[in-house]
Amino acid sequence: MVDAVSSNAAAGKINTGSTMLASNFETFLSLLTAQLKNQDPLSPVDSNQFTAQLTQMAGVEQQLLTNTLLNSLLQAQQGDGLTGAAQYIGKEATAVWSTTRYEDGEANWSYELGGNAASATIQVLDASGKVVWSGDAPAKTNGMHDFKWDGKTTGGGQVDDGGVYTMKVIAKDGAGKDVDSQVIIRGRVTGVEMYDGKAFVTIGNSIMPVTSLIALEEQKAATTPPETPAGNA
The missing domain is CATH 2.60.40.4070 (Immunoglobulin-like)
Known part of the structure; x- marks a missing residue:
C-alpha cells in the first residue's frame, strides 16, 4: 500500500540535488570568470572550448529549473490528492x-x-x-x-x-x-x-x-x- 519512494522522500532528494547543482553552478561561474580575466590576450580561449563551457553552464541552469518544476509538481500532486479525495465525502x-x-x-x-x-x-x-x-x-x-x-x-x-x-x-x-x-x-x-x-x-x-x-x-x-x-x- 505504500510507495517505495514517498512524495516527501522524493522532494528531499530533489532539494538535495538542487543544492549540489546550485553550488556547482556558482563554482563553475567563478572559475569561468577567473579564466576570462586571466587569459592571455595574445592567446585567448579557443572559441569552440568557450562555447562548450557555456553549453555546460546552460545545462546546469536548465537542470536547476527542472528540479524546481519537479518540486512544484510534487507539492501540487499532494495537495490535489487530498482536495480530489475530499470530493468523495458524502458519496x-x-x-x-x-x-x-x-x-x-x-x-x-x-x-x-x-x-x-x-x-x-x-x-x-x-x-x-x-x-x-x-x-x-x-x-x-x-x-x-x-x-x-x-x-x-x-x-x-x-x-x-x-x-x-x-x-x-x-x-x-x-x-x-x-x-x-x-x-x-x-x-x-x-x-x-x-x-x-x-x-x-x-x-x-x-x-x-x-x-x-x-x-x-x-x-x-x-x-x-x-x-x-x-x-x-
Whole structure:
C-alpha cells in the first residue's frame, strides 16, 4: 500500500540535488570568470572550448529549473490528492477491499461472485492471518451479496471490539473449479486523509486507498412522507 519512494522522500532528494547543482553552478561561474580575466590576450580561449563551457553552464541552469518544476509538481500532486479525495465525502462508494474493523458488535462486508457457485465458504481472519471464523456464504448465486459477522469465533468464543479483520471467499462450481470472487466494502465515504503521499478514504469501519474504489454515486436523499392536512388524520 505504500510507495517505495514517498512524495516527501522524493522532494528531499530533489532539494538535495538542487543544492549540489546550485553550488556547482556558482563554482563553475567563478572559475569561468577567473579564466576570462586571466587569459592571455595574445592567446585567448579557443572559441569552440568557450562555447562548450557555456553549453555546460546552460545545462546546469536548465537542470536547476527542472528540479524546481519537479518540486512544484510534487507539492501540487499532494495537495490535489487530498482536495480530489475530499470530493468523495458524502458519496456512496464501492471498493475492492477486504479489511475492516469489528466494532459495536459487528463487522460488515459484501462479496461478489462471477457466476453461480455450488459451494461458497467465507473465512474471517484476524490481524495475524489466523482464521477465527469459517462458514457457508449466505448466498451462492452470481452477483453481489452482503455478509455481517457478529464476532463469534468458530470455537464458540467472542472477539472484542476494535480488532481489524479480513474476509476471504472460496467459491467452487459443480465441477470443483474456482468461481471468480472478490470482497467488497460498500457505504458512504465519511472522511479522507493523506498517508505517505497517497489519498485514503473512510467507508464505515474501513480505511482504504482511493485507488481501491470502483464505483461512486450520489448519496440517496432521505424520503419524507407527505404531511397529513390538519383535520384529516
